[in-house]
Amino acid sequence: MAIKILVTGGTFDKEYNLLTGQLFFNGTHVPEMLRLGRSRLHVTIKTIMMIDSQSMTNADRKKIVQECEHSKEDKILITHGTDTMTETARLLGQTIRDKTIILTGAMVPYAFGSSDGLFNFGSALAFLQTLPPGVYISMNGKYFHWDNVRKNKDVGLFEETQ
Amino acid sequence: MAIKILVTGGTFDKEYNLLTGQLFFNGTHVPEMLRLGRSRLHVTIKTIMMIDSQSMTNADRKKIVQECEHSKEDKILITHGTDTMTETARLLGQTIRDKTIILTGAMVPYAFGSSDGLFNFGSALAFLQTLPPGVYISMNGKYFHWDNVRKNKDVGLFEETQ
Amino acid sequence: MAIKILVTGGTFDKEYNLLTGQLFFNGTHVPEMLRLGRSRLHVTIKTIMMIDSQSMTNADRKKIVQECEHSKEDKILITHGTDTMTETARLLGQTIRDKTIILTGAMVPYAFGSSDGLFNFGSALAFLQTLPPGVYISMNGKYFHWDNVRKNKDVGLFEETQ
């Protein structure tokens, strides 16, 4: 079972720049997470952008959709900032129906000891192998359909809209 | 969706005893892992034993089977040592057919920085929500049917037998 | 030997706010670090402010000096942001001569796995016990006299000025 992982940035991959004191993007932690998890899955990793999801434009989202459309793998995991994850999921859900696409991310950067990243990453890879074609968000140990999910920004959790 | 987590010990929950220099069992890390993963799943945790799977007896395995039979939840995650995980899975698979049961564990204790535990735990909880009734092992990012899995002890990885 | 630890904030104690995605101050990690280091020193901890050293005012610095003057302990460790650590050290050095005062901090927050905080903290506590009265900065495994130190902001290291 071939899996494509598309990296777009988000809190997941934020690191601490000790010269500026700011969080920034360096490279993705996805290969390290696969190694730590002792994964034996056949994955291809492609970094298509490295940005905060708050600054993601329509053009960026179209690029993500195109990458999914052109991917020869029909199991696609997208690492994505949580702030606009539901927007990208919606655009994907309205466009692509023949692939299983899961968006996931983290509320705390992977580089922090207290990150939810590795847990989310493990969950998302498992959902990817078992859910039927469709577009989903995987966060908080759960999966959500693209058309029934919102981020509750007051508590930092994802929940169904109805 | 109600989930039962049965804790049996294994590398997962080994800690370092600084007075003896030995690894030992203290309590389970499952609640901490759920918290770190920011899980919103409805889970009930029950510690039924705290042992190395190498020292697990037939009586221990029967106890695990009985706990699964009597569980009112039909989604059951079992944390288990990896050495005899396939044996317990086999006994469960031969006995229980109407519940989804996943066994998982870790090759490196959760208390180590380099543990695969959180990744495996996230994967197993996701498989639990999506796989049909049956008994499975979740390790290395994959799931395996109870009757088609072995631990390759030379490399510390799980693989299909055929 | 009685030791006073004055907490003023700085990168040391920055945490990640998962709702805003910003680094912020919550509480100090000093007690946790003493516990982790299995310290048996007699210390009194006092948090006098919780700020970035870039936003530290002259009034703040005077408050730090006063706290040191009024401290009954003559061994004082100050945790401090690195950006203006040398300025506070200079004011202390020009004012107080009968106590051993060490300023230390971190380039990476303690909450990150890759922090230099615990190393610096261990070093600073040791210098505090052995250096004669005076005001010093302890960073990068070394100690520096208050009147012969600068932060090289290009590389994030402390060095002697001459």
Place this chain on the structure above:
Amino acid sequence: MAIKILVTGGTFDKEYNLLTGQLFFNGTHVPEMLRLGRSRLHVTIKTIMMIDSQSMTNADRKKIVQECEHSKEDKILITHGTDTMTETARLLGQTIRDKTIILTGAMVPYAFGSSDGLFNFGSALAFLQTLPPGVYISMNGKYFHWDNVRKNKDVGLFEETQ
């Protein structure tokens, strides 16, 4: 100021062998700890053995003494298992008087998240730079003279004998 670091093993450098489930020695973590601590000290590292201090023989201890005698650096840090650290310190203290020698170690392996190793290492390097010639143990944030120290094995702490 030139510093020699002699590595002898001990809990400090124990790692987890995921194939056997045992703790073992692989390589030393000293270079990684210096990097993490952003150390700018001039150090030379030499691994002279990689053993538990419980299995350290008189011949091993003589080898350590000889390494110290022949070291051209007069500041020497020895990483050492805690169980017989005081014995090696005594032999060194009875033999060498013109160098500052500090023995340190850890109660919890550095590879564990909860290790005291980095704190002890930072402390020991600082004591090394400031204490007069003599042989000392640095543990629990303190330093002890070789002829006035014991390990309290009931609580895992070092203390003065009188």
